[in-house]
Amino acid sequence: MSAAAPQPAPTPMGPALRLVLVAVVLFGGAWPVTKAALADATPLWFGTSRAALAALVAALLLAFLGRLHLPRRQDMRAVIGLGVFQLGCFFVLTHLAVALVPAGRTAVLSNVIAYWLIPLSVLLLGERVSARRWIAAGISLAGAAVLIGPWAVDWGDRDVLLGHGMLVLASLAWTLAIIASRRWPPRSPVLELLPWCFGLGTLVLGPLALLLEPQGGIGTPSWPHALFIGLFAAPIGTFCVIEAGRRLPGAVASVWLLLIPAFGVFVSALWLGEPIGWDVIVGGVLVVISVLVAARG
Numbered sequence: 001m002s003a004a005a006p007q008p009a010p011t012p013m014g015p016a017l018r019l020v021l022v023a024v025v026l027f028g029g030a031w032p033v034t035k036a037a038l039a040d041a042t043p044l045w046f047g048t049s050r051a052a053l054a055a056l057v058a059a060l061l062l063a064f065l066g067r068l069h070l071p072r073r074q075d076m077r078a079v080i081g082l083g084v085f086q087l088g089c090f091f092v093l094t095h096l097a098v099a100l101v102p103a104g105r106t107a108v109l110s111n112v113i114a115y116w117l118i119p120l121s122v123l124l125l126g127e128r129v130s131a132r133r134w135i136a137a138g139i140s141l142a143g144a145a146v147l148i149g150p151w152a153v154d155w156g157d158r159d160v161l162l163g164h165g166m167l168v169l170a171s172l173a174w175t176l177a178i179i180a181s182r183r184w185p186p187r188s189p190v191l192e193l194l195p196w197c198f199g200l201g202t203l204v205l206g207p208l209a210l211l212l213e214p215q216g217g218i219g220t221p222s223w224p225h226a227l228f229i230g231l232f233a234a235p236i237g238t239f240c241v242i243e244a245g246r247r248l249p250g251a252v253a254s255v256w257l258l259l260i261p262a263f264g265v266f267v268s269a270l271w272l273g274e275p276i277g278w279d280v281i282v283g284g285v286l287v288v289i290s291v292l293v294a295a296r297g
Contacts, residue, residue, distance in 0.1 A: 016247035019240040020256045026237035028263030030229055031098065032271045037225035038099055042216030044209035046226060047095035049218055051087055051205055053230025054238070055198035062192060071196050074187035081180025082193070082242060083200025085173040091205055093170035100163030116175035117253065124179055127249060136293040140255045143262075143286030146279050178245040178253070190242050194235055255290050262287045 037046055062068035071079050118137055121127040129137075154160050186193055209216065218226055245253050262284045 013248060013252065016244045017256060019244040020248075020253075020259070023237045023240040023244065023257075024259045024263050026233040027241070028260045029267050030233045030237070031264045032268040033225050033229060033233075034095070034098055035268070036271070037218075037222040037229075039222070040219030041222040041226070042209075042213045042218075043095040043099050044092065044205060044213050045216045045218055046222070047091040048202060048205040048209045049226045050230045050234050051091060051198050051201040053227065054234040055195050055202055057231045058191075058198060058235050059195035062195065067192050068195070069188075069192065071193060072187050074184075075193055077184035078181045078186040079193055079196050079200065081184075082177050083197040084204060085180070086177035086242075087197055087201025087238070088204030089173035090170050090177070091201060092208060093166040093173065097163040097166040097170070100159045101167065116172050117178060120175060120179055121182075121249070125182060129249075132293060133249070133252065133255075136255050136290045139286055139293060140258050140290035143283045143290060144258060146283035146286060177242075181242060181246050185246065190246070191239055194239060198235070198238075255293075258287045258290065 034046065059068060118129060118134075122129060181190075241257070244256075248256070265284070
């Protein structure tokens with residue numbers, strides 16, 4: 001009787017989780033920076049600058065390294081998914097919403113992908129989710145609900161409803177980008193695809209900025225914010241999020257990425273003076289607990 005073939009060892013999650021932590025710091029801090037920038041900039045033009053500057057810096061870096069090339073045929077589905085959904089639709093929806101919704105709440109709602117990513121990973125990718133990770137997802141959603149603080153929202157305000165609706169759709173767009181990159185993994189390293197992904201995102205954002213904000217732009221006081229996000233936070237943070245999303249199971253990724261809004265709420269409170277109440281403390285604790293549970297699942 002022949003011995004059973006050895007099962008492949010599971011891919012270690014440590015490197016992917018370190019990428020998540022980098023994204024937490026960069027993207028969690030990006031929301032209050034964006035909110036502050038919109039005092040002297042219009043949302044879509046700021047989002048367009050973010051994508052265009054990130055495309056430029058990624059292209060220059062790859063050219064310097066001798067790794068700049070056109071996407072290969074096997075890369076195109078991932079490039080389109082990431083460029084259109086994560087860097088196009090996500091930027092459009094979140095930058096419009098942050099003008100209507102507090103930065104902390106924007107960070108939470110746009111990054112809560114658990115209610116999209118877990119079921120879509122099961123349905124479209126055939127992924128199996130352990131009971132412990134379902135529990136972690138439930139705890140994370142409870143923490144996100146507390147952080148959002150629906151009892152403090154004026155649901156009779158049309159702009160508030162519109163802003164929240166756009167953020168829910170933004171999280172769906174991000175989820176679709178993750179699903180696409182995992183369903184059709186690119187042949188090239190993700191780093192080498194960033195200029196084309198950001199460039200495609202710019203092509204989505206630019207015409208909308210011209211159409212919806214013909215008199216808009218970025219004022220001088222907001223350019224330091226735009227440069228920080230476009231040249232640093234956006235390319236590095238996006239690379240970390242894409243790679244982590246490709247490497248981690250959907251249930252784990254959706255929970256760990258909730259550290260981004262938790263950190264965003266904290267920074268928003270410190271910088272913009274958005275209040276830290278019992279809801280922020282309880283919600284943050286629940287998110288951390290969910291991460292610990294998912295890490296053990």
